[in-house]
Structure formats: structure tokens, C-alpha cells
Amino acid sequence: MRVISLNINGLRAGIRKGLYDWLDDQNADFVCLQEIKARPEQLEDHVPAGYRCFYEPGERKGHSGVAIFSRVEPDEVIHGFGSKEFDPEGRYIELRLGKLSIISLYAPSGSSSEARLEAKFRFMPEFSKHLATLAGSGRDIVISGDWNVAHKEIDIKNATANRKRPGFLPEERAWLDEVFGPLGFVDVFRELNKDPDNYTWWSNRHPTTRDRNVGWRIDYQAATPALASTVRQVSVATEPRFSDHAPLVFDYGYPQ
DSSP: OEEEEEEOSSHHHHHHTTHHHHHHTTOOSEEEEEOOOSOGGGSTTOOOTTOEEEEEOOSSTTSOOEEEEESSOOSEEEESOSOTTTGGGOOEEEEEETTEEEEEEEOOOOOSOHHHHHHHHHHHHHHHHHHHHHHTTTOEEEEEEEOOOOOSGGGBSOTGGGTTSTTSOHHHHHHHHHHTTTTOOEEHHHHHOOOSSOOSBOOTTSTTTTTTTOOBOOEEEEEOHHHHTTEEEEEEOOSSOSSSBOOEEEEEOOOO
């Protein structure tokens, strides 16, 4: 089972850059996208071959929104995680197929203003409650997406210089300690790859950061332990470039 995750930073722009041509060669079972920045009616004429497409757009036009492309028809589609504050922003969609749940998540960034950082601090405990419910459900779960936090020093190029920046604050890192600890989820990438300099996002503010690999690892596939134990291969597809993030391509030995 191949699961791809990508913050596309505008799906229509990504399509113009060749995203669907690239997907044709990937043979993914599920593609989880974040920041699609489009509504379903704007995408009716832009459907990737072989997939059923499920969208959760944000209410604010041109912002946020998540999607999942699936090779098979799910038993159930869940829009949002039950949050009055964050569901209208288009941050969560879940497909259920038997015992399996595939989730696309776009967590708040918190970097644009103090108000958005405060919103992120509200999101974290609220989403933790949902994660606890998921963990106790007995389902096999993969949460793919942009979590907007670099967890450890190995996950960021310049840890010392960024300690006071949103995305690497102690409170945010402690939240991922909880996710990948007491809440019972596994950082699947680190199951197979413990090397430094593996990043998934590079700032566009400085045009050479990506070429110099001055990045952050803020995109994750978090899975329940039994499913995570089946992982066979993990990679970050740094080329071609569809957005300021790179796709995660993970292969699981999960029965389909």
C-alpha cells in the first residue's frame, strides 16, 4: 500500500506544474493533499486518472483545504474532526475502508501573527483529544499531512537560530512528543530513516534555501503501531518541485 502526502500550496497550480503526470508514475493507492486552495467545483475538470477524489475545502476562498485521492471507493468519508473553530478552515478529511483510516491533515502554522499562534496553541490540545479517540478505536490509521512542527533538532537545519520561531517552539515540540509517545502514534519516517538533512519544507523567502537544503521536516505520516510496523520504504521526493513542500512517498506491507 503506497500512501503519498504533499502540501501542494494550490492544487490548480500544482496541476499546471505536472503533478498529475508525476502521479501517473507513482502507482499510489492514496494521495493526501494539503492547502489545495480550491473548491470541488473548480476541480471538476481536473481529475487524476484512476482516482476517486474527496475534498474538504476551507470556507475562506483561496485558503487551506485538504483532499484525498483514492484508488478504491471508501466505506465512509468524514469531513472535519468535530471542531467548531478549525473544521471551517478545511483541515481534516478521513476515508474509512474496512478497518483502515486514511487521514489528510493540515495543522495551523502559527507563523503569520500572534493571533494565529494562539489559535495553533488551541488546536494542539483539541486535536490531541481526537487523536486519543482514534488511538482507542482499534482501527489501523495513517495521518498524512503538514503538521507544521519540526519535532527534534535533527528535523531542522538551524536548530539554535530557530528555537524561538513558530514551528520549533518548545510547546509545539512537546506536543509531538505526546503524539509520538503517550498518544500511541508512530513517526513512520523515523522507523526507517534516522539520518539528518531530510527535510520536507524550504522557505520561499530566500530563493537558495532549497538548493542548499536549509529546510525543516514538518510533514509526517503518523500511524498506529501495527500499521507502522509494516512500513517497507520511506522517501522524500525532492524533485520535481510542485510547491515549497516535497511529497512523502511511503510503502506499507498492509493488505489491500
